[in-house]
Amino acid sequence: MSKRWYQENRRDPWRRQAKSKGYRSRSAFKLKQIHERFEIIRVGDAILDVGCHPGGWTQVSVEESGADGLVVGVDLKSTSPVEGASILQGDIGLIDTLERIEEILDGRQLNLVLSDISPKLTGRYDTDQSISLELSTMTLDVAMGMLVPGGTFVTKIFQGVGIEGLIEAARDRFSNVQRFAPLASRNSSSETYLVCRNRLPVPRQRARGLTANEQVQAHLTKVGVNVESETEEDTTEVVKGFRRFSKKDD
Ligand SMILES: C[S@@+](CC[C@H](N)C(=O)[O-])C[C@H]1O[C@@H](n2cnc3c(N)ncnc32)[C@H](O)[C@@H]1O
Structure with a gap:
């Protein structure tokens, strides 16, 4: 047992508990x-777990939805099988991945879309936060294509520019949207979860005909983030999608 392993486990009770209870992640x-706070999983639910690797959330989803549940996990990374779930390797932003998920669902609509999706962190908070916003927004749009009316969507969010736009887009699609910081997250002050319950049968008026992505882009433009600008010689910031890349002046 390495000294580092010992120190990390001593400092992190959730990691220790995950190991002792057989969960693959402290997450x-x-x-x-x-779930304790919002009771989001019911027995028999059809659940999509986006960004499922190494599988902790998938394990909990299978436990809570029981033998009649249908759980699909998807991640860019290969994930070891979880008994009772179907696991796919793929990018949730690709049509091919969505088609594979739909094949498994075989006509069934989802009751719950979970997204603990997170980019490969660069360590630059602004960049990581804006990529995370883009991923969460994309997952909200995916959820809207697969969730049953009344269904639930949960996504990780990092506090920062544009988050209010995502929350607005969620409020246009669900009757109840709340932020929640689980105890197990509280060592990471910027990480919270957006819990969106009761998907509306149709989005509220101002969101009709728009994707969440389009709404968040409009919000970013409104708060002064030019999401469509091209690289220019004299700028220090280049924006693509929601992402802002630093660019050195020559
Ligand atoms: C924090 S981890 C998830 C941990 C997981 N909830 C658990 O309990 O084990 C975030 C995951 O999001 C995945 N991810 C990031 N971008 C993705 C994408 N475009 N499509 C699918 N998965 C993605 C990453 O590969 C990473 O494994």
Whole structure:
């Protein structure tokens, strides 16, 4: 047992508990705490777990939805099988991945879309936060194509520019939207979860005909982030999608 392993486990009770209870990640406790607070998983639910690797949330989803549940996990990374779930390797932003998910669902609509999706962190908070916003927004749009009316969507969010736009887009699609920081997240002050319950049968008037992505882009433009500008010689910031890349002046 390495000194580093020992120190990390001593400092992090969730990691220790995850190991002793057979969960693949400490994140499993974040979902358990979200579920304790909001009761988002019911027996027999059809659940999509986006960004499922290494599988902690998938394990909890299978436990809570029971033998009649249908759980699909998807991640860019290969994830070891979780008994009772179907696991796919793929990018949730690609049509091919969505088609594979739909094949498994075989005509069934989802009751719950979970997204603990997170980019490969660069360590630059602004960049990581804007990529995370883009991923969460994309997952909200995916959820809207697959969720049953009345269904639930949960996504991780990082506080920062544009988050209010995502929350507005969620409020246009669900009757109840709340932020929640599970205890197991509280060592990471910027990470919270957006819990969106009761998907509306149709989005509110101002969101009709718009994707969440289009709404968040409009919000970013309104707050002064030019999401469509091209690289220019004399700018220090280049924006693509929601992402802002630093560019050195020559
Ligand atoms: C924090 S981890 C999820 C941990 C998981 N909830 C658990 O309990 O084990 C975030 C995951 O999001 C995945 N991810 C990031 N971008 C993705 C994408 N475009 N499509 C699918 N998965 C993605 C990453 O590969 C990473 O494994």
